[in-house]
Amino acid sequence: xxxxxxxxxxxxxxxxxxxxLNCDYTNSMFDYFLxxxxxxxxxxTFLISISSIKDKNEDGRFTVFLNKSAKHxxxxxxxxxxxxxxxxxxxxxxxxxxxxxxxxxxxxINP
Amino acid sequence: xxGVSQSPSNKVTEKGKDVELRCDPISGHTALYWYRQSLGQxxxxxxxFQGNSAPDKSGLPSDRFSAERTGGSVSxxxxxxxxxxxxxxxxxASSLAMGGVDTQYFGPGTRLTVx
Numbered sequence: 001x002x003x004x005x006x007x008x009x010x011x012x013x014x015x016x017x018x019x020x021l022n023c024d025y026t027n028s029m030f031d032y033f034l035x036x037x038x039x040x041x042x043x044x045t046f047l048i049s050i051s052s053i054k055d056k057n058e059d060g061r062f063t064v065f066l067n068k069s070a071k072h073x074x075x076x077x078x079x080x081x082x083x084x085x086x087x088x089x090x091x092x093x094x095x096x097x098x099x100x101x102x103x104x105x106x107x108x109i110n111p
Numbered sequence: 112x113x114g115v116s117q118s119p120s121n122k123v124t125e126k127g128k129d130v131e132l133r134c135d136p137i138s139g140h141t142a143l144y145w146y147r148q149s150l151g152q153x154x155x156x157x158x159x160f161q162g163n164s165a166p167d168k169s170g171l172p173s174d175r176f177s178a179e180r181t182g183g184s185v186s187x188x189x190x191x192x193x194x195x196x197x198x199x200x201x202x203x204a205s206s207l208a209m210g211g212v213d214t215q216y217f218g219p220g221t222r223l224t225v226x
Contacts, residue, residue, distance in 0.1 A: 006153075032211065032212050032213075034212065034214070036217075041219070041220075041222075042219055042220075043115070043202055043204070043217030043218050043219050043220055044154070044202070044204075044217045045217070046214045046215070046216070049212045049214070051211075051212075089153065089154060093213065095210075096161075096208065096210065096213075098144065098156065098159050098167065099144075099215060100156075101146075101153060101154040101156070102153060103152070103153030104153045104154070
């Protein structure tokens with residue numbers, strides 16, 4: 001039962017353009033959504049989050065959008081930089097329960 | 112302050128041997144999680160400790176896997192009679208386990224290779 005899904009295993013974007021990473025979920029009771037970024041040989045690091053009561057949260061080049069009716073969220077990175085090349089994980093939680101992670105999307109930024 | 116640390120960073124073992132992986136969470140974090148990431152796969156939840164509550168072991172793949180957390184701090188993940196399919200990066204994370212976002216902070220992982 002995959003409650004959080006990232007259907008694109010990989011994405012390639014040209015430097016300077018916008019990267020859009022997508023995530024779908026099935027549990028309408030999730031109240032927080034998070035994005036993590038992972039470089040090879042390192043643990044994931046927290047990037048940005050959004051509460052279910054909001055539809056947008058912005059932090060510098062990173063913006064997360066939440067569409068509750070579609071049970072969909074997306075991470076926008078603009079402009080994309082070579083250092084953004086990493087695996088991005090979407091995660092969701094309900095109350096005090098543990099985070100549920102998606103399978104990850106490998107983003108490659110091409111110079 | 113210090114982040115989550117894990118040891119060893121790499122472990123190579125022979126099939127059938129037991130291994131122990133260690134996690135030192137961030138001081139004051141009451142929640143501790145173990146995940147693993149097999150090659151080309153996502154994060155697979157293994158086990159979750161929260162304070163003095165009984166751990167959530169729902170993600171452990173078999174009875175060869177066990178974990179304990181001593182004194183509410185350091186945790187050890189033990190894999191008995193290792194198999195080649197156990198080869199993966201084992202990640203530990205900790206959090207304050209408060210309401211709201213409750214961000215998890217991850218360690219660098221232990222890369223386990225079973226020959």
